[in-house]
Amino acid sequence: MKNPKIKAFVFDAYGTLFDVHSVIEKCNELFPGKGENISGIWRQKQLEYSFLRQLMGRYSTFLEITRDALRYACKEGGAELTGETENQLIDAYLELQHYDETEEVLKKLESYKTAIFSNGSFDMLSPLVDQSPFGPLLDEVLSVDDVKQFKPTPMAYQHVLDRLGVRREEVLFMSSNTWDIAGAASFGFHTAWINRQGKEMDELGVKPDYEYNDLRGLLEHAQ
Amino acid sequence: MKNPKIKAFVFDAYGTLFDVHSVIEKCNELFPGKGENISGIWRQKQLEYSFLRQLMGRYSTFLEITRDALRYACKEGGAELTGETENQLIDAYLELQHYDETEEVLKKLESYKTAIFSNGSFDMLSPLVDQSPFGPLLDEVLSVDDVKQFKPTPMAYQHVLDRLGVRREEVLFMSSNTWDIAGAASFGFHTAWINRQGKEMDELGVKPDYEYNDLRGLLEHAQ
Structure with missing residues (x-):
């Protein structure tokens, strides 16, 4: 079901857009x-x-x-x-393949703000984004390295708001990593767990709002 | 070789004094x-x-x-x-066996301050200490639960200083957990890694001052 509040789609990198x-x-x-x-x-x-x-x-x-x-x-x-x-x-690590559906999904999100937000530093992220066909489709590539605060601290996720100029409840954050989903949900983002391998959610007192097998699922929130 | 600065011997609990x-x-x-x-x-x-x-x-x-x-x-x-x-x-978890040498070692440290300092809350720690023969030999049983800051944060280790009234360079801290040794060393404690299983030290940019197979090794620092 569409969530009408969402203004920005923010993606983790490793395991979420890029296959390790x-x-x-x-x-x-x-x-x-x-x-x-x-x-x-x-x-x-x-x-x-x-x-x-x-x-x-x-x-x-x-x-x-x-x-x-x-x-x-x-x-x-x-x-x-x-x-x-x-x-x-x-x-x-600098030559990882992206997941097949990424480009198609990002194309359908062109009317929204879109960004990568990763623990990876730019020396790891930039080669991946530059080699991918979807680099030009992203508004921002954000790294915790700008604030020296790793996810899942609240100060790391705050960086997304500071850079994208949106409120936390306007963000839908995607990750395949359960600890990242827990951190983002705890911070107040809407979250979609990209559970590609059918894993169990961690017991950290927070749950994702949505769970999908791959990125296509999140298109239910797009216009 | 004896380190003459040491005034307090502080022990992690799980894996260090108690066998899981x-x-x-x-x-x-x-x-x-x-x-x-x-x-x-x-x-x-x-x-x-x-x-x-x-x-x-x-x-x-x-x-x-x-x-x-x-x-x-x-x-x-x-x-x-x-x-x-x-x-x-x-x-x-409330009925763990302690390691055999613990009592003998604590007896030889009677002229020093001695304490347990654990991430465990008192509902877990107290039953263990009460059942052990060495409970009366300890000056303090300290839990991070008093400050709600888990090891390895600096604020957790600070609790030891606040409660024992010693300076950080006067503490020798023992743990079998490499992350705990790294945190304590990073904070400024002297550290002795109780490496019972012959493991490798983690690559976290800090090393223990001493490494022993069991607790008896640290007696080289006692009078």
């Missing part, structure tokens, strides 16, 4: 038999380190955190990481 | 074949929810968080949780 699967493939290619385990630890630690650095008051960019997490994952996964393999794996 | 293994056993007993997976998700989500609630500004007690994490773990692990099994598993 190619990173897993690269891990499997470089560390046969260990790639699955290492890429799993890598992603878990990447998130954990962003949360922990925010809690400790030791912000560093998501690119640096991604590198730190990779180093830990290889230590724990028993794989030797050279300067070259490290760069190959980091580069894989 | 009995919780895993109970999971395996109630959910045969699924217990390992469920208890793993449970612990991971328990930590993650405390971090995320702190980041979102939605504090709730560690007992409530532990219950939420258990509910999520059972959903994801495909196990039906009844009111009764839920209570049995939560109760297992």
